[in-house]
Amino acid sequence: MTILLPRPDGGTAPYTPRTTPADLTADGTPLVSRTVLAAAHVVADPYADTTPDGPAVVDWDATLAFRRHLWSHGLGVAEAMDTAQRGMGLDWAGARELIRRSAAEAKAVGGHVACGVGTDQLTVPGASLGEVRAAYEEQLAVVEEAGAQAVLMASRALAAAAKGPEDYLEVYGALLRQASEPVVLHWLGPMFDPALEGYWGGDDLDAATDAFLEVVASHPDKVDGVKVSLLDAGREVALRRRLPDGVRCYTGDDFHYPELIEGDERGFSHALLGVFDPLAPLAARAVRVLDTGDAAGFREVLDPTVELARHLFAAPTRFYKTGVVFLAWLAGHQDHFAMVGGLQSARSLPHLARAYELADGIGLFPDPALAGTRMRNLLSVYGVDQ
Secondary structure, rough: EEEEEOOOOOEEEEEOOOOOOOOOOOOOOOOOOOOOEEOOOOOOOOOOOOOOOOOOEEEEEHHHHHHHHHHHOOOOOOOOOHHHHHHOOOOOHHHHHHHHHHHHHHHHHHHOEEEEEOOOOOOOOOHHHHHHHHHHHHHHHHHHHHHHEEEOOOOHHHHHHHOOOOHHHHHHHHHHHOOOOOOEEEOOOOOOHHOOOOOOOOOOOOHHHHHHHHHHOOOOEEEEEEEEOOOOOHHHHHOOOOOOOOEEEOOOOOHHHHHHHHHHOOOOEEEOOOOOOHHHHHHHHHHHHHHHOOOHHHHHHHHHHHHHHHHHHOOOHHHHHHHHHHHHOOOOOOOOOHHHHHHHHOHHHHHHHHHHHHHHHHHOOOOOHHHHHHHHHHHOOOOOOO
């Protein structure tokens, strides 16, 4: 049976879905050669009577069930990050509850969780550096009290308040001195959030890299690793080679992750990736192959996923969350395609249709018939007759 999928030119084209279920069996044994975290999405409550600018209402049962899915494959969970719609539908109150619930669930099942620390409780523009630091400290305390690893995320408020690299060094230095355990420093590029343009003190990326690395070098005992989300593989490799011994690089490059995770004779990247939310079974399988020393086999599993990743993260990149949740619905991880903040409207129907086609093509759906039925149902809502 074929499905007529809409194309960007306004027409439709037939697509014949897979009929054989993919083998996506979970193997919860720990990954050995790389530390891999999937930045996880939240599941909205579709029955909530709210608006796009109202408070997020989360389906906690479905949200935590998805985290158990990720842990079952041996991946860690990067919680309350931008994949969870921080600053794009999920406010600090919702993120705080998410952190507490996810950290408790991780303890119950023996999963690894790292949680985002930001400043998004500052909702009024014009915060001072002192207020930014205090907001970071409040969130850091929440994460540490929950027993999770902290990920110091880039801050819109700090980007607006900082006058130069020295302000970043002051704020991050203060946070690292008081952190009880080593943290992950997260550099999120403006393609993911335009409000972060000029982070680390200017638009010159070389100078920004120097400032970023100065923070790390000043407190190497408090930095477990750095997460780089610039979609520039060459820049990540160059930065990775300048890190102090013992400080990891977690790739956040959703375009070049196979080559960065594989690495070269001078090192490799671990992973903290939003694209591993939908790709979790294949990502885990690939790293287990790499654990045996089979780099070619690793690439054989992971390279075919890159076309889908590049599609999901196409500009405007910040709307990749829509495709991530869409694929979770098609794969049967949730019962609906609704998002907090109404973000299910952020991608076009042709974009979603292509995401379905690419995901089905690489065997990402445990039940292709269910995915096909849900795709047809969505098309019918949009008036695409089959």
